[in-house]
Each structure stands twice: as structure tokens, then as C-alpha cells.
Amino acid sequence: MSAIPGVRRRRTAIMLVANLVALIVLGGIGYAGVRALQRYEGATKVTVESIKLPVTPVGMLATVDADDQLTSIAVFVLTAGSQIGGSIITVPVSSDSNPLPGGVDRIPLTQAYADGGAEALVQAVESVLSLTIDVSTVAPPDEAEALLAPVAPVAVTLPTDVQDTTTGGDTDVVFPAGAATLTAAQAVAVLTTSADTQLDVDRRGNMDAVWAGVAAGVGAGRTTPDAASPMASLADLLGRLFAAPVESRGLPADPIAGADNPGGKDVETLVRYEAIFVLASVAPASMSAPSTGLVFRIEAPPGYEDRVKFAVRAVLFLGANVVSVYLGADVNEATRYYIDDPRLVDEAESNNALFGITETLTPDVPIEGVDVILQLGTDFLKGTGDELPSTTTSTTEPA
Numbered sequence: 573m574s575a576i577p578g579v580r581r582r583r584t585a586i587m588l589v590a591n592l593v594a595l596i597v598l599g600g601i602g603y604a605g606v607r608a609l610q611r612y613e614g615a616t617k618v619t620v621e622s623i624k625l626p627v628t629p630v631g632m633l634a635t636v637d638a639d640d641q642l643t644s645i646a647v648f649v650l651t652a653g654s655q656i657g658g659s660i661i662t663v664p665v666s667s668d669s670n671p672l673p674g675g676v677d678r679i680p681l682t683q684a685y686a687d688g689g690a691e692a693l694v695q696a697v698e699s700v701l702s703l704t705i706d707v708s709t710v711a712p713p714d715e716a717e718a719l720l721a722p723v724a725p726v727a728v729t730l731p732t733d734v735q736d737t738t739t740g741g742d743t744d745v746v747f748p749a750g751a752a753t754l755t756a757a758q759a760v761a762v763l764t765t766s767a768d769t770q771l772d773v774d775r776r777g778n779m780d781a782v783w784a785g786v787a788a789g790v791g792a793g794r795t796t797p798d799a800a801s802p803m804a805s806l807a808d809l810l811g812r813l814f815a816a817p818v819e820s821r822g823l824p825a826d827p828i829a830g831a832d833n834p835g836g837k838d839v840e841t842l843v844r845y846e847a848i849f850v851l852a853s854v855a856p857a858s859m860s861a862p863s864t865g866l867v868f869r870i871e872a873p874p875g876y877e878d879r880v881k882f883a884v885r886a887v888l889f890l891g892a893n894v895v896s897v898y899l900g901a902d903v904n905e906a907t908r909y910y911i912d913d914p915r916l917v918d919e920a921e922s923n924n925a926l927f928g929i930t931e932t933l934t935p936d937v938p939i940e941g942v943d944v945i946l947q948l949g950t951d952f953l954k955g956t957g958d959e960l961p962s963t964t965t966s967t968t969e970p971a
Contacts (some may be wrong), residue, residue, distance in 0.1 A: 593954040596654040622940040625857040625896055626652035634685070634693060635716050637764045642685040644763040644779050645697065647705070648806075648813050649855045657793070659854045660783045664825040665753060666772035667842040669696040678828060680839040682772075685710070700842055702893075703735040703851055704858045716760045720786065722795050722814050724756035728785040731777035737765035743767045759785070771838050773825070782823040787820035823847050841853025845885035848894050852884070856896035865892035866920060866943040871901040876953040883948060888924055889960050894940060906930045907952045910945035912938035920944050926961075928952050 620648040631648040637656065645663040650656065663681075670679040671727050684696035690710040696706055719917050720726070734747040746765050747758070754762070766775055790813075825840035833839055852859055852870075861867045868887050872880045877899070909932040911917050917932055920943075928951055935945060 578587065590800075595887055606837040607857045615724075616653065622938045624940050625942075627655075627857050628652050628658070628855045629655060629706050629803055629812075630808060630855055630858045631702060631806045631813075632697060632705045633716070633719065633764045633806060633810075634708070635714055635760065636685075636710060636712045637766075638713070640712075642682045642693070643766065645681065646783055647697075647701070647851075648809060649851075649858075650809065650812055651816065652860065656797070656799075656812050657790075657818055658813050660787055660813075660820040661850060662780050662783055662816060662820075662822040663697065663701070663855075664772055664776060664823065664840060664842065666838050666840045667700050667825055668828065668839050669700050671699070677835050678833050678837050678839040680772075680837055683837070698860075699862075701847055701851060702860045702862055703816050704860060706858075707803065707806045707809050713757070713760050713764050716763065717756045719810055720759055722811075723786050723789050724754075724759065726754045726756070726759045726782065726785040726789055728754060728759070728762070728781045730762070730781050732773070732774065734762050734765055734778055734830045737768040737772060741768075743769070754785070764875065767885060769817070773827075773840065776822065779848075780820070783822075784820045790814050790816075790818045792817060799859040820865060821850055823850065840933075845881060845888055848888065849881045849884045849897055852894050852897040852924070859893075859895035861893035861895060863888075863891050863893050866916060867893045867895055867941060868944045868946055869896035869898065869939060870946045870948065871898045872948040872953060873903045874899050876948070879953045879955065880948065882958050883927070883946065883952070887946070888962060890923055890926075892944075901947065904947065904949045905951055907949040908933055908946060908947045910935040911943065916943050928955075 605875075627649045633646050633648070634642060635644045637643050640827050642665050645665055646657065647661045647663060649661070650658040665682050666680045668678050669681055669684050670676065679696075681693065681696055681700070685693040690708070693710065694705055694708050697703075709715070709719075729750050729751045730747060733745045733749050736744050736746050738744055746761060759782050762778050793815045795814040797808075797815050801808070803809055803812070824843045824846055826843060827840055830836070848859075856869075870880060870883050870887070872883075880897065880899065884897065887894050907928050907930065909920055909929055911920055911932055912935055921929065921932060927946065927948075939945065
């Protein structure tokens with residue numbers, strides 16, 4: 573809970589209104605009540621056995637400058653199974669954390685931190701990403717430097733100059749664009765330095781470059797953690813992350829039109845389907861299901877990332893949730909649903925045409941917390957359409 577009552581009241585009001593809007597879009601409050609009851613019954617169904625989604629601990633590092641202004645956010649996910657190595661995902665600090673539709677005041681993550689501190693920031697990031705964070709730190713430059721010390725030096729290719737504003741108001745170039753090898757302190761300087769005139773989008777390429785350099789520098793592993801020790805802090809998690817190969821990826825965001833940003837803030841809309849695609853691929857057990865709709869796992873063979881992203885986008889468009897994306901499935905021609913609970917079949921099949929579903933089967937073993945496995949076949953994956961019909965909604969009343 574936020575330590576600031578105003579922030580807490582605002583977040584409560586926002587979520588109440590957002591939920592009402594979502595229910596209307598999904599086909600009316602009446603349908604939503606039936607669907608919520610059905611989802612509860614489906615979730616409590618007892619099966620002989622089920623597969624659990626793999627546990628992947630999640631951490632977050634947010635950096636702040638000398639004035640305690642939020643400058644960068646990176647989310648870390650450990651590899652399933654070994655919990656050694658994993659993924660680094662950068663999150664734009666300009667991401668809007670206000671779920672209300674246009675015409676109201678936007679709340680970038682920078683403001684969420686300024687208003688409510690570290691606790692409010694974690695809650696805002698979890699809400700924006702539909703992700704549970706296990707350990708986190710908001711670090712000033714010296715603390716961030718200590719966390720990055722095990723992987724220094726960091727080789728980077730900066731796409732733009734790293735700029736700073738002097739006390740006299742002039743703009744200085746701290747690091748020029750191009751290839752460089754940075755100490756831990758210099759890498760943190762890239763993460764925490766900006767000119768007064770810069771927007772977050774102007775700095776984002778350099779943020780991504782630092783973390784890409786960290787991932788490349790880890791190589792086969794740079795640390796030797798004690799696997800038996802508890803993971804009580806972000807430092808513990810990073811000790812495991814830097815012990816084996818790491819990949820890095822940045823999440824994109826879109827500008828918000830002036831009419832939808834009356835305050836004229838440095839704020840953008842996170843591209844939600846891209847974020848869900850990435851995070852559901854690496855951290856399925858940590859994903860949340862904020863919608864009242866069905867909970868999906870999407871399976872596809874490798875090599876079709878763009879079409880899988882479209883499938884994620886379509887599922888979200890229908891008011892459902894995606895908590896797991898698996899890109900190592902076998903190649904099949906047909907696109908199928910696998911649904912364990914027969915009470916959910918009608919609702920899922922009401923949107924067969926969008927995915928070209930040819931049959932609905934029962935899984936040999938269900939996956940805990942997943943209502944529908946959407947197995948994408950080449951009939952869908954080799955398609956080219958990426959437009960969602962404006963009239964498509966999932967409003968079939970469940971039996």
C-alpha cells in the first residue's frame with residue numbers, strides 16, 4: 573500500500589473507473605458478472621494432475637539522479653529451472669501508469685515515483701507490466717555502480733550523445749555517440765544523466781545500449797553465486813543473473829496525442845502487446861491476469877515472432893489475458909484450442925474466426941492457471957493480416 577494517502581486514493585479511484593470501462597467494452601456489466609463467476613469456478617476445478625508454470629524470480633532496478641529524479645528502469649528475470657542467467661528488459665520511465673482513457677491527466681512512472689516513492693513505483697510498474705516483482709531497489713548513482721561492478725567494464729555503442737545541462741543552462745556532451753568501453757560508474761552516468769530539454773525517448777537508445785552491453789559482457793558468466801543462499805535482495809538476484817548467459821531487450825512506447833495529455837507531460841503509452849509477449853515468454857509464473865476474460869497460453873514454433881505478437885494483441889483486444897508464450901512448439905498446419913474445462917469452450921470458440929480455429933481438444937495434462945492453450949498452426953502463422961476487426965468482441969454468455 574502506498575505511504576501517501578493521496579496517491580492511494582487516486583490509484584483506487586483510477587482502478588475502479590478502469591474496471592468499469594473494461595467491463596463495458598467487453599460486452600456489458602451483466603455478461604461480466606456471469607464471466608467472473610465462470611472464471612472462479614474454472615479456477616477452482618480440481619483435476620487429477622496439472623503442470624505448473626516455471627518459477628522465474630523477477631527483480632527491478634530503478635536509478636535516480638542526484639536530485640532523486642527517476643532516470644531508468646530495468647527488469648530482470650532469471651532463467652526457468654536453473655534460476656541462473658536470464659533476461660534484462662528495459663522499461664521506459666515515461667510509461668503512463670494511469671489506466672483511464674484519454675482526456676484525463678497522465679501519470680508517467682517518473683511522477684508515480686515523485687509522488688509516492690519506491691513503493692508506489694513498484695506498484696505502478698507491476699500494474700503497467702501485469703507482472704509481479706519479487707525484489708527491487710531504487711538506487712542513486714553510487715549504489716547502482718556497486719550493483720554493476722561485477723560486469724564492468726561495459727562495452728557499448730551509444731546511438732546518441734549523452735547530454736547534461738550545466739548550472740549555467742548550457743548543454744554539455746558527457747559521452748559522444750559511438751563505441752565506448754565504460755567503467756561501472758560511467759555506465760551508471762549514462763543511465764542517470766540527461767539534459768533539461770531531453771524527453772525520455774531521446775535517451776532510450778542509450779539506456780538500451782548500456783544493458784545490451786551488460787548482457788554481452790556477462791558472456792558465459794561473471795559471478796559465482798551461492799545457489800543455496802536465499803534470494804533476499806536485488807543484489808542476490810543480480811549475482812545469479814550475471815552467473816550465466818543473459819539476453820537484453822527494450823520495451824517500446826508510443827507518443828500520446830496532445831488532446832490525451834492535457835498536462836503536456838513527458839509521457840507515453842507502453843506498447844502493451846509487445847510487453848506481454850516478452851514477459852509472458854520469460855516470466856509466465858509471475859504474470860497477472862488483470863482482465864475478467866479467459867487466461868491464455870500461446871504456443872508456436874520458432875521463427876514466427878511477428879505473428880505471435882499479433883496473436884497476443886488479438887487476445888488482449890478480446891478482453892482476455894496472456895500469461896504464457898511458448899516459442900518452441902512443434903510445427904502443425906492447423907490452429908487449435910486446448911481447453912480442459914468444458915464450461916469455457918463456448919466463450920473461447922466465439923472468436924474462432926479471428927484465429928482460424930479448426931478444432932478444440934482437451935489437453936492431456938492441463939496447465940495450472942491457464943484456461944485456454946492457443947496452439948498456432950502454419951495456417952495462421954503464414955498469414956499476413958494484422959488488422960483487428962472493430963466489431964469483434966467476446967460477448968457469448970457461457971453455459
